[in-house]
Amino acid sequence: MSKARKSGLGRGMDALFSSYEETPADHEIVEDILLEDIRPNPYQPRKKFDETLLQELADSIKQSGVFQPVILRQSTIKGYELIAGERRVRASRMAGKTSIPAIVRDLDEQQMIEIAVIENLQREDLSPLEEAEAYSLLMNKLSLTQAEVADRMGKSRPYIANYIRLLSLPDEVKEMVNDNHLSMGQARTLLGLKDKNQLIPLAKKVLDEQLTVRQLEEYVQRLNSQSPAPDDTKKKPAKVKKPAEIIAIEQQMQDYFGTSAIIHQKGDKGKIEIEYLSQSDLIRILDLLDIQL
Missing domain, CATH: 3.90.1530.30 (Conserved hypothetical protein from pyrococcus furiosus pfu- 392566-001, ParB domain)
Structure with a gap:
């Protein structure tokens, strides 16, 4: 070799x-x-x-x-x-x-x-989901963490994490990825949806309208930013527009953790919200933070 x-x-x-x-x-x-x-x-x-x-x-x-x-x-x-x-x-x-x-x-x-x-x-012809299954196999059968898999494979931890995350897609969407109808970038972007009930319909929309990754990112951002149905009994406070530098930091965090990451800022204080989709997804994020359960 x-x-x-x-x-x-x-x-x-x-x-x-x-x-x-x-x-x-x-x-x-x-x-x-x-x-x-x-x-x-x-x-x-x-x-x-x-x-x-x-x-x-x-x-x-x-x-x-x-x-x-x-x-x-x-x-x-x-x-x-x-x-x-x-x-x-x-x-x-x-x-x-x-x-x-x-x-x-x-x-x-x-x-x-x-x-x-x-x-x-x-x-080179291994599908994204097959690659994700390969990393998952190493973790499950050899009791390796994502960090250890990344080290053995010569990959970054976010790289492994992003592939593992594909396994949380609904089966119908997984089939679209396996059949090369959805790309790795499109699948990752779909996982950024807050409302998971919209995931399959949006995946079908990507195929029907041949949306690019960039177009899909913009569509997901619009869906995620939509307010819930108005409640006449409560007056909602006006939404404060986030500074561009905070939005940029959120994007970097989302790329690193492979999931939705939101900064809630109030004056000089605030909090960071990182979404996880399942117990295994939580473990994946903790692994990226070097935190062991």
Whole structure:
């Protein structure tokens, strides 16, 4: 594996590449393993595979075979578990092959999880939600905090937090993201809505009217700033316009925390309000603040 490919990863991951490297070490052999004996990696974050690209790979395998061996580990039950190379396994089956060249390595559960995530994160066609699922998998299965995932992946903490936050989207909106109908930027902007009941209708409006991220941001700001229905029994105080520098600070906070952040100012005093959508979202924000429950 080239140094360029490693450069995107943080500390703690380089040691895994001796297990992930698909070139056999001096003491290893490449052997043909029956495809029927190979089970998929249960920690595979990729949910969708481009059928056209798989067919192209299958056609290539029919003509020239598989050049790069897949990585397996011996199953504790029967056969083998796939560590890396699912596209090659799928395409080989499509090509009518019965076996595939493989390297069998002695790997534990943690290595299996991390390598599955690494292999996929190194690919550019992973969807935003699949990337979010990959980070969530590391956190849940390896008991890592967002800060630790960020360190291992060579990413900033807000970067990881913003992806994890996508998992709180309604399923219908998640499908729009997975189908590439909504971009990462549009999905993040939708999460800034205060009234979550408006989220799905607004997502549909984005598709119907082909709204850009900037247009969507302006629309969300308008919805969030709308006053509730007037109450004739109570006179509402006039809304004081916020200074531009406070609005700018709020925007920076929203970008950092990946959620709505509002500054309420009264004279020289005030308070900061940071919204969270669930218990896990609260933990994500506390993690950014270096606060442990």
